[in-house]
Amino acid sequence: MSNRENILGHYGPLSYDEIGFLLNRMSAYVDRQGMNITIKKKVYSAMVESLENVYKHQDIINGDTEYQPRFTLFLDNKCFSMFVSNSVLNKKAVSLKERLDKVNQLDLKGLKELYKQTILSGNVSPKGGAGLGIINIAKVSENKIGYNFEPISSEHAYFTINIEISLK
Amino acid sequence: MGPLNIEPTEFTPKINFDPESSTFEISGFSRPENVIGFYRPILKWLEEYNEKVLSQNITFEKSLLTINLKMTYFNSASSKFLLDILLEFMKFHSKGNKVEINWYYEDGDDEILESGEEMADMLGYAFNLIPY
Known part of the structure; x- marks a missing residue:
């Protein structure tokens, strides 16, 4: 796409403050463009949930400089598109893939129902995750979530999630 | 029992629970780094409030508890x-207290409005959805 603009990027370990910094920069950009508050909140939610997932679950490979957390946000005339990557243990990849495939099969009504079931039944994990992040991303995106696992080693893969939020 | 006042930070909301006026306000932004550490003491305070205040009221006329939620953003862990917190108030309601939930949203903010509608649906309890 010729008019695709790279708005924001980050590469390297992610701190909580860094997430806040990226969110503030995105908000300032969206405000400058005069976009409506709902679009901003949707991009905001998708960024928070995906970046906090990286923050809580980053299985950093010591000394590795090639597979650090990565975040990129693009905008074209149709949508915001974000790519969020981090290394994960292969043993976590199966359940992650299952959860992504599950939300990708559901429409908005189905996602709302799944969110309701999960929030009413689920407990919050010691890391503070409530099992709701991926469902929330799918709800605000209203597009299928793209993902990829690039093999790194017998233990790790480089996981990338692609979230699109339409400008409508 | 004294009020519960927590000042807002960049990542956490303002909490103002006042037993004297029976008003309970949560407002602002919520994505605490330690979501359990932030919210668990609030739930604990409500348990104590039930024991020390509500359960002591043996008069026929029960209290009207007013909850004002004016969130600008909350992440999914906070929504849990x-x-x-609202489920605690539902317990108070089932014991005969009147409960009014005011859910404020910025005019045009469909995300917060929808979250309010979804929470009301999950609780099976009507909210006053109030734009500002």
């Missing part, structure tokens, strides 16, 4: 705890 906001729901848990």
Whole structure:
């Protein structure tokens, strides 16, 4: 796409403050463009949930400089598109893939129902995750979530999630 | 029992629970780094409030508890705890107290409005959805 603009990027370990910094920069950009508050909140939610997932679950490979957390946000005339990557243990990849495939099969009504079931039944994990992040991303995106696992080693893969939020 | 006042930070909302006026306000932004550490003491305070205040009221006329939620943003982990807080108030309601839930949203903010509608649906309890 010729008019695709790279708005924001980050590469390297992610701190909580860094997430806040990226969110503030995105908000300032969206405000400058005069976009409506709902679009901003949707991009905001998708960024928070995906970046906090990286923050809580980053299985950093010591000394590795090639597979650090990565975040990129693009905008074209149709949508915001974000790519969020981090290394994960292969043993976590199966359940992650299952959860992504599950939300990708559901429409908005189905996602709302799944969110309701999960929030009413689920407990919050010691890391503070409530099992709701991926469902929330799918709800605000209203597009299928793209993902990829690039093999790194017998233990790790480089996981990338692609979230699109339409400008409508 | 004294009020519960927590000042807002960049990542956490303002909490103002006042037993004297029976008003309970949560407002602002919520994505605490330690979501359990932030919300668990609030739930604990509500348990104590039930024991020390509500359960002591043996008069026929029960209290009207007013909950004002004026969130600008909350992440999914916070939504679990906001729901848990509201579930506590549902318990108070089932014991005969009147409960009014005011859900404020910025005019045009469909995300916060929808979250309010979804929470009301999950609780099976009507909210006053109020734009500002």
